[in-house]
Amino acid sequence: MNKDKLLKEILHNKELKEKYWNDIEVENINLNTLYRLADEEDNDYLKYLYVMFNNLDSTKNRITQSLTNLF
C-alpha cells in the first residue's frame, strides 16, 4: 500500500470522516493537495494528517517540531 492509497483509505474512512471532516469534500484529495485543503478549511485533523504523511521518514525532532507548529 502506498502513501496515496493509505491517504484515501483514511480520508474515506466512515468513522473518521463523520467525526473529523464531515463537511469537507475529500474526494479528489491527494498528498499534494492535502495541506492546501487543510489550510483552507482550517481543519487541525487534516493538518495533523499532513504532518504524519510528510514526516514518515523524518527524525523525531523534526516530527516534534512539525507537531509543535500546529499550535
Added chain:
Amino acid sequence: MKNYIKSIQLKNWFNFLGDYSENNFEFEPGFNVIVAANDVGKTKLHNAFRWILENKVILRKEDYQDDEAAYEAVSLNEKNIVKILNNKSYNAASVNETIRLGVKVHYVENSNQSKERILIKEIQIRKEPDGLKILTELKSVKKVERGNVLSTSELFEDWVKKIIPKNLRSFFLVQGETLDTMTPLKGDNLKRTLTKFVDINVLDKFLKTSNYASNKIETLRQDYEKKDNQGQEKLEQKIQEKTELENDIKRLEDEIEQYYELKEDALKKKSKWEKSFLKSKENRKLKNKLDNYEQKIENKNSKIEENYFRLKENYILNEFYFSKVFNINTQKEKLENSINFFKDIMSKRRSEIQINLDDHIQSMLYTLEKSQPKPEILERMIDEGKCYVCSHNLDNESKDYMKNILIPYFKGQLENQDDKFLDLYDEVHSLLNDFRYHQNRYETPNFNPFDRVIERINEAETAKESIEEEKEQFIEENGDSNVKTNDELSISTYENASRDLEKYETHIKNISGELEIKKNKLNELKNLRTEDGEELKESKNTLKAKRLEEFSSDLRNILVSIIDKEYNEFKNQLEESANKNFKKLTVTNKNLNAQSVKVDYKLAFKNQPDFEVKIVDQFGNNMSDGGGAAQTLRQLALVFGLIDMVDRVRHPFIADAPTSNMTANLAFTFYEKQLNSSPNQNIVMTKEFWDDQKNDLNSKGNELLDNIKDNQNSTFHIMTADKKIALDQPDLKIDEL
C-alpha cells in the same frame, strides 16, 4: 518472456576441479532438472547459486545437537574456505602459490529489451605453510552483446537483486534439507517471511510516526494543562480583580448618582432662595451700617463714662497728695534732728583720733575709713607693713591701731557702745530715702487735673452728637429696622445650599476621576475569560491538543484496522494460492488431495501479525502433524502459492532436493506440474530419478526425461561421478590441513 539463468560455471568449487569451462551447466528458460546420486555435487552446485545470490553457503555444522538443524547458512572465511576449495587444486599448489575459486552466472533479463549479463565472483587464496589465506574477493559484471563479452561498470549487487530480490530468496532459493527452517509454517520465522510479502511498509511507518506523534501530543497537552493551571491562578486573580473593579464601579456610580441628586437639590434650593438671599443681604448691609453707628455711639459713651470716672479718681488722689506733703515736713524735721545727733558723734570720734595720732596717721586712717577696706585686706597690710591705699610704710603704732580698732570695727566686733549710733544711722538712712522719694513725687503736684478730663468728656459728647446726627440722617434715607428674622434664614439657607453645591461638585469630580481610572483598568481586563466560558489562549491550545490526542487515537485504531485488513487480504490470497498448488501437487494422492491448506492469521502484540499454515481435512480437523511428504507438500504449496501471488517479474526458482521427503509418485507429480505449468524458470537438483544400484535413471526419471525432450525450453542433466571429478575424494576437513 521470463528472466532466466542461461548457465552457471564453477572453478575449483568443492569437488568441481578445474576452470570454469570444465564445469559448465547450460539451462533453458523453462524447466531444468539435474539428476544425481548422493555426494555427486547437487548441494555444492546449489551453494554456488547461493554464494552468488546471497553471499552465503549452506554447510553442515561441525558440532550440532540433536534438537537443532544440522545445516547452517554461513559466509566464507579463512576457517571454512578449506571446505569449499577443491582439495586437489589445493594439494597441487605449492606453498605461497595463489589459487582461485569462483562462480560465473550467465543471466538473461527479458524486460522491454533483452539484456545478458555474466556475474563473476572469485576469491584469491594463497596457500600458506599452515593453511589458507584469503587475499581478495573479486566481483564483476560483464555484458554480452551480439555474442561478445564486454566489460561494464555496472554493480554486481544490482544484478544480484534483479535475479532474485532479497525478500524472495527464501522461496526462490530452496534447499531441501533446510526447507523446514527456510520456509517455516508457523512462528516468528514464518511471520518474518510472510510480512516481507505484504506491502505494509508505508502503513508501518505511518503507525510508528503516529505512535510517536500520539505520545508527543499527549506531552504537549500535559504541558499546556500545566501552563493552564499556572495561567488559571493568574486568571482567577484577575477575575477577582475584575469583580472587585466592577463592584467598585457600581458603588461609585451609585454614589455619584446620589451626589448628582444632591447637587440637583442644592441647585434648586440655591435658585429658590437666591432672590430672598440678595434682598436679605442688602438688608443685612443696612443693619451693619446702623450697627456701626450704634457701636460708635457706644464707644463715645464709654469714653465719656471713663473720663467721668477719671475725674472722680483724680479728686481723691489730689486729697492724698496734700496729706503726703504734710507728712514730708514732719519727717524732714525728724531727719534734721537725727543728722545733728549723728554729726555730734562723728565730731567726738574725730577729736579722739586727733588727740592720739599724728597727722600723717590720721590722714591715712581717715582715708582707710573712707575707703572701708575689707578686714582681710587690713590684716595683709599689717603683715606686709605697707598701706595699699597711700603706699606708705606702717609703723607699729599704726599697726596696733589697725589691729585693735579698725579690724574689729569693720568686723562688727566693737562693743555695744556704738549700737545706738548705728541704729540712728539706719534711721537717718531710711528717712533720707523716704524723703527723696516723696520729694521727687510730690514736690510739684498738679493741682489742676480736672481740666484735661473735662475737656476729653466734652470732645466725646460732641463726637457722639455728630454720630447720632449721621445715624438719624441714614435712617431717614434708608429706613429703620429693615433686617428681619427671615433674612437670616434666607441667607443661611442660600449660603448652605451654595456650600453644599460646591461640596457635591467636588465629590462628583473626584468620583468621576476614580471611575475613569477603574473603568480603564476594567477595559484592560475585558479580554479575560468571562463566566460564559470564553477561553484563554493557553486553554485553546489544551483543547486543541486534547482533540488531536483523540484524533490520533482514532487514527491509530483505523490504521491498525487497515493493517489488519491488508494482512487478512494477503492471508486469503495466500490460502487460495497455496491451496491451488496443494491440489495440483496432490492430484495423484486421493487422501492428500481431500485435504486443504489453511492459513490462520491474527494481529498479535504490538500489531504484529501471527501466521500459521495448516493442513486440514474436509471436516476442518488439523492434519498438520503428519510430517514427511505431507509436510513437504504443505511447504511447497506455500512456496509456490507465494510465488504465484507475488512474482510478476518471474524470477528463476532454484531448488536443491525440494521433493526429498516425497514418494516417487508425488515427486513426479511435482516435476510434471512444474514442467507443464510453471511460469518461472526452474533449476531443480534431485536424486529421486536416480537408481543407485543400476547407476542410471529409474523409470520415473526416464519418463520425465522423455517429457522434457519434447519441451525445447527445458533441460535434463545427469551428473555422475565420472562426469564430474572428485567423487572419489571426501570433502576436506580442517584437521587434515
